[in-house]
Amino acid sequence: MGSQRFSRVYRPAILVGLIVAAVLGTAGDVVAQALRDVQTPDTPLVLKAQGSFFVGGEKAEQTQGELGNLGPGGHIAVNQMYVRYMVPQVGDGEVPVVMVHGATLTGKSWETTPDGRMGWDEYFVRKGHPVYVPDQVGRGRSGFNQAVFNNVRAGASPPASQPVWLRFSDEGAWPNFRFGSTPGQPYSDSQFPVTAVDELAKQGVPDVTRGGVPAPNPTLKALSDLAGQLNGAVLMGHSQSGSFPLEAALINPAATRGLVLVEPGSCPAIYTPEQIATLAKVPILVVFGDHRETPTGIPTLPSWQTRFEACQALISRVRSAGGQAQMLNPPERGIRGNSHMIMQDKNNLQIADLILQWIDERVSKRSVGNR
């Protein structure tokens, strides 16, 4: 493991000490409580079906060395997208919802929250919607293409030819995800369950999107194809994938029945009038949390308020083209303290209800002829 530094026995860092002192008023082990903290709902979940499958993918021919010398060279599948799904027994006619995670995360984002409450995946199912949760290509159960790393290791390719792996530090997450502007010091009205912030940290996985997946990102086509296979779906992206629903709609607008951009990392300003006209055919909802002026702590990234304003501009363009785009800005409704991880916030079901209401009004009630 070379230069990696492990602390084999977990010791609460100063950071955690601050949280515990501030929030719980006591010291203790805040790790490994995950299962104990997981809550059981009051009523059973009745599923017509559940399971998993893949979308997309193609064959790559690789040498024995590229496969790690485990066996002979040959073909492997690459760029496929893993999808887990749940279909409710009741409400089978509701529009399916596809939930895509953000940078350095996986589909876990939408499951049980760090403090053990129900995730949006189950909640939307309980509200009658079939839910599909992918792992982006390059991450989680979708895997990535390992060949270049083995070539570098063997000296067959230069080190700089292998892509970078991204992860956020726990300290960096505090201002960037807007739990508080200083690590360990949550906003007084923070909706994020900060006592379980170490459980969020465990959701982090290395992200090879920057150079480790083909361009354009295969996840975009896979999402478009998935929506088509579902005969229409609401595509929901978060953060890094916040703009993915837009891109998937531009590939196949007929398959996308609605686009929900949750705290999108970007709302592109570069779309042509023709692209805007295409996006105007699909209802669009953008969702942001609170404390958007917080400096991200990452000099290369704009503040979330800057991104919020870029999304307002996109909404205006789409509306000018006759589209139904709108912003869900909880602070405007008196709902304060929501973070970047809004689907995990303590009021996550309150926010979900607002999105479900929008789906009901703007997506479900649209006749197919209007699409």
Place this chain on the structure above:
Amino acid sequence: MGSQRFSRVYRPAILVGLIVAAVLGTAGDVVAQALRDVQTPDTPLVLKAQGSFFVGGEKAEQTQGELGNLGPGGHIAVNQMYVRYMVPQVGDGEVPVVMVHGATLTGKSWETTPDGRMGWDEYFVRKGHPVYVPDQVGRGRSGFNQAVFNNVRAGASPPASQPVWLRFSDEGAWPNFRFGSTPGQPYSDSQFPVTAVDELAKQGVPDVTRGGVPAPNPTLKALSDLAGQLNGAVLMGHSQSGSFPLEAALINPAATRGLVLVEPGSCPAIYTPEQIATLAKVPILVVFGDHRETPTGIPTLPSWQTRFEACQALISRVRSAGGQAQMLNPPERGIRGNSHMIMQDKNNLQIADLILQWIDERVSKRSVGNR
């Protein structure tokens, strides 16, 4: 992507052509049919609870460069184990079952089969058992420690310091997983759904176990801890993880109520008499498929028959120490053609029933006092 070779548009290779010709008698696109092929059960699945959480993990301090220069250096979580679970509404008193996947795979192994049938995860739930499906540390939603790769990329560490990534080629899987001794030519009695072999290929992810996770493998302790948190569980391993239940039991025998070794990659001969005495306290079932004499095609790996015999030897040792260890050898019962991916075979539920029967007789009916 440097030296990686992509075939952007999928073209059926000779291999696939052989399968299609042999099995379907027609040519066509066998890819991207996954969702269409997924089957809906006749009766709903009623869950008391479902969701996910993590077991284990610790903090590592990393530099900005080790984190990919996404933000400032700091701490991240490493070596945590992701677990997805389903608890049935009925049968809550049945023993929980933990299902661990094999090399270059993830927990997906136990979910919907490549041809769209019900996986063991759901089937065991329908039989009343709470089911817990982890991703091994270093893979899937459990993530891995990326620092060394970024250090190599930056020239701060030598290329040979980064661990190797393992994957099986599709061609190598045919003899090693015993679908047929020659790629594309299934055994006449093969139970594996070979028309969907490309969907199995998509389950493959790079495996960094050989050098990329600490020693001992954190998954072992995490499994033991999970069993303890569940107040006792049956631990089921497959292939690479086939021996993991034994190792977890040696860490905490009181937490393991039964061990199921499905096509284990090894049954260690090195256990001391004291360790065998410990294992003799826990019911053990070893499960193998058919065609075990097939050469694996991987010179460094023994045949599955050799491993079968090593497991027979371990069973004998445990029995001599008074334990309840036994072999489930389907061919002895007239069930022929099972592969290494027995949980995905066409008769996967028949095999599951035999394991469930064993759990019922040897685990569930044991009083706690006997443990």
